[in-house]
Amino acid sequence: MLSLLLILVAALFFTGIIIRTKSLASGRKGPGIIQPIKDVIRLFKKGSVYSQTTSIIFQIAPTIYFASVVMAMLVIPFGQSKGIISFNGDFIFFAYVLALGKFFSIISALDTGSSFEGMGASREALYSMFAEPAFFILMGSLALLTGYTSFHEIFAALHVGSYISYAITVLATFVLVMVAMIENSRMPIDDPKTHLELTMVHEVMILDNSGFDLGLILTAGFMKFAIYGALVVNLFIGMVRYEYAIPMFFAIQFLMAVSIGLIESFMARFRMSHNAQFIVALTSVSLLIFFAVLLILGKFA
Amino acid sequence: MNYIAIGNNSTIAISDIPEIVYDDFFKLNTELVANHPERHCVNYFGYNYGERIKLICCIADDNSHEIFVSSCLVSPTDTLKAFTSKLLCFEKFEREIHENFGIGFSGHPWLKPVRYSFNRNDKTKTIANYPFFKIESEELHEVGVGPIHAGVIEPGHFRFICNGEQILHLEIQLGYQHRGIEQLFIEKKRLLERTTLAESIAGDTVIGHTTAFSNIWESLCEFERTRDIDFSRTLALELERIAIHTGDLSAVCTDIAYQLGSSVFGRLRTPIINFMQEWGGNRLSKGFVRPGRNQFPFTPELGKRLALVLDAFERDFDEMNTELFKLPSALSRFERTGVVPSADILSIGAVGMAARMSKLNRDIRQSHPFGLYPELQHQPIIKHHGDVYSRVQIRKEEVKQSIGYVRKLIKNIPEPNTKPFKLKTPNPNSFTLSLVEGWRGEICHCAITDSKGELILYKIKDPSFHNWLALALAVRNNEISDFPICNKSFNLSYCGHDL
Numbered sequence: 001m002l003s004l005l006l007i008l009v010a011a012l013f014f015t016g017i018i019i020r021t022k023s024l025a026s027g028r029k030g031p032g033i034i035q036p037i038k039d040v041i042r043l044f045k046k047g048s049v050y051s052q053t054t055s056i057i058f059q060i061a062p063t064i065y066f067a068s069v070v071m072a073m074l075v076i077p078f079g080q081s082k083g084i085i086s087f088n089g090d091f092i093f094f095a096y097v098l099a100l101g102k103f104f105s106i107i108s109a110l111d112t113g114s115s116f117e118g119m120g121a122s123r124e125a126l127y128s129m130f131a132e133p134a135f136f137i138l139m140g141s142l143a144l145l146t147g148y149t150s151f152h153e154i155f156a157a158l159h160v161g162s163y164i165s166y167a168i169t170v171l172a173t174f175v176l177v178m179v180a181m182i183e184n185s186r187m188p189i190d191d192p193k194t195h196l197e198l199t200m201v202h203e204v205m206i207l208d209n210s211g212f213d214l215g216l217i218l219t220a221g222f223m224k225f226a227i228y229g230a231l232v233v234n235l236f237i238g239m240v241r242y243e244y245a246i247p248m249f250f251a252i253q254f255l256m257a258v259s260i261g262l263i264e265s266f267m268a269r270f271r272m273s274h275n276a277q278f279i280v281a282l283t284s285v286s287l288l289i290f291f292a293v294l295l296i297l298g299k300f301a
Numbered sequence: 302m303n304y305i306a307i308g309n310n311s312t313i314a315i316s317d318i319p320e321i322v323y324d325d326f327f328k329l330n331t332e333l334v335a336n337h338p339e340r341h342c343v344n345y346f347g348y349n350y351g352e353r354i355k356l357i358c359c360i361a362d363d364n365s366h367e368i369f370v371s372s373c374l375v376s377p378t379d380t381l382k383a384f385t386s387k388l389l390c391f392e393k394f395e396r397e398i399h400e401n402f403g404i405g406f407s408g409h410p411w412l413k414p415v416r417y418s419f420n421r422n423d424k425t426k427t428i429a430n431y432p433f434f435k436i437e438s439e440e441l442h443e444v445g446v447g448p449i450h451a452g453v454i455e456p457g458h459f460r461f462i463c464n465g466e467q468i469l470h471l472e473i474q475l476g477y478q479h480r481g482i483e484q485l486f487i488e489k490k491r492l493l494e495r496t497t498l499a500e501s502i503a504g505d506t507v508i509g510h511t512t513a514f515s516n517i518w519e520s521l522c523e524f525e526r527t528r529d530i531d532f533s534r535t536l537a538l539e540l541e542r543i544a545i546h547t548g549d550l551s552a553v554c555t556d557i558a559y560q561l562g563s564s565v566f567g568r569l570r571t572p573i574i575n576f577m578q579e580w581g582g583n584r585l586s587k588g589f590v591r592p593g594r595n596q597f598p599f600t601p602e603l604g605k606r607l608a609l610v611l612d613a614f615e616r617d618f619d620e621m622n623t624e625l626f627k628l629p630s631a632l633s634r635f636e637r638t639g640v641v642p643s644a645d646i647l648s649i650g651a652v653g654m655a656a657r658m659s660k661l662n663r664d665i666r667q668s669h670p671f672g673l674y675p676e677l678q679h680q681p682i683i684k685h686h687g688d689v690y691s692r693v694q695i696r697k698e699e700v701k702q703s704i705g706y707v708r709k710l711i712k713n714i715p716e717p718n719t720k721p722f723k724l725k726t727p728n729p730n731s732f733t734l735s736l737v738e739g740w741r742g743e744i745c746h747c748a749i750t751d752s753k754g755e756l757i758l759y760k761i762k763d764p765s766f767h768n769w770l771a772l773a774l775a776v777r778n779n780e781i782s783d784f785p786i787c788n789k790s791f792n793l794s795y796c797g798h799d800l
Contacts, residue, residue: 266560
């Protein structure tokens, strides 16, 4: 329950902080922190326009996408407090309920029949496919290390003690942050600010969505950020008491948003063909974690 | 001789242009250009001459600083042997003649409409039924972009044939911006109207096009330009180059999602165009160039201001360039993206920056100097790789070069001429040609007058006319997601092409 509230609060500010960081870095004042939320509220007051070439898929997809992100949010724990849903193997549920949402957003993009959206859908599918092993090898390694298979138990049992486990935490943070960047279509994989359909990944898939549906998709995006931020936080706060853990949660979320903003200000986007290489390289970082875990457990003879 | 050699901005009697039969005309012009990289066709057009069509071909020679003009009378029902069958660089010109007059060209591989001019020969050819190159394949797919641009720029349609993310072929269809400018030049009789028209040919090359028009008009009226007029125009042309190149650098950074470059270069463009406001009352230089006079004399006070503006500009410009050209993520987007080999550049007759980025030295400031350029001893900046990186480098270095020229020019500001000016009526039965190196490349204007000295033809060629094809070649075998950056690195004009 606690994690749900914290994630929702973080989601309110996360995107606003990124945008503000980027504005300040380029010497502009920039919009207020909650401007993205105001925009979404405006969208929620509007109706949606549907192209005549689309079918029911296009109309239900935003809702399913939104619902999938909410479901995924429910399994995230916060330190010693469980998520609203918690069971053995819930991290698999987490990954695939998000994948379900993504699957629907992909087929709804194809449903519009636009050549742009088809390209975007194919890119998104490719990148998610490459990112999946990175996430699972990471979570599998942590499960192996702790001997549990639910988010709550894994994180509660994760003691940062030896040097090797410090290394694991650092690598795991890196992998989770990068997976968050890929899942949320941020730089250096995708440029969320671009107006050029030919270079877009996620944005081009939602070109035809409008009004309420667009609001749902954007809100889901805000929450996704906070969800991955919460996962990163969980790596650190296993045994920490709440009065320290809660400020830490916000500090880490804030840091993550600011660093995303800085990355987006001071580097150029990858060439599209380099993205695939980059994402596959993430998997090898996950494999490092896996070998480190084997080392700790003494599985190497 | 079968042709007459003239200099830039010189007026000759129309009867002085030798008129030869088409076979000789074909042989002469193709032989002039073939295997001579220093020569290229600056304009080739036709106009109604009684019942028949007179074709005039102008070939510029960069070494001898001359332009070879020849002409030929043909009938609209003729089918002629296409120059294009020998040399690709005539391709667009022959398409235009075919579109306007219906003259057939045998051996032309791509006789498609150019811009759907209002007075075209075949009105059944419309923008809606353009014959696109088609593919019959299950694996390949087509992506159509435009004509409505996702941002705020002009309309044009781009049709890609792709294999997955890879572009195999791009066809560019233009003509959405056609305003009938050339016809308006003839219909509008007042000089002021015509000058404002010249300013509107391409909104980003106001000084370039207006200078070309003014030079033509002054040449037709036998007006001797005073030094202060040439000074103002040369200075303004270089300032325009600095401003637009800087803006382009910003746009290229936007397209690779490099926010710092995008905002810093974007900001740097402003002081330059604000200076134009200070000097000439308009940030986009409208109302600045007027034939026969120096509308806004350059004073020593302005010179001091400009020196300050440039000092502040150059410091930040250098710093930002250092950042940009050492940033690995930016370089990886620039290098080996959108390569046009120099053989292709030569064969399609690209001009200006698009030529210089791929080893081809084409710069009117050096080859056919006008204004104060003879004194500046301009040395063009040549790059060798023909990729986005070369095009970005050219912009960076040309800005630096232009700053140098501006500093040199304002050391010696000429006294404004206070004598009241009087333009005569244009010479009758004359032909004039003016070449100007705008920031994008060579601008060519040609004018022909009738027996009363009235314009009967005004022909405009913006550098974009040739260079759009260079873009289509550049994106081949590139990723489709690199199209925007290739496009921006050329930054061609839609309205300059469509007229």
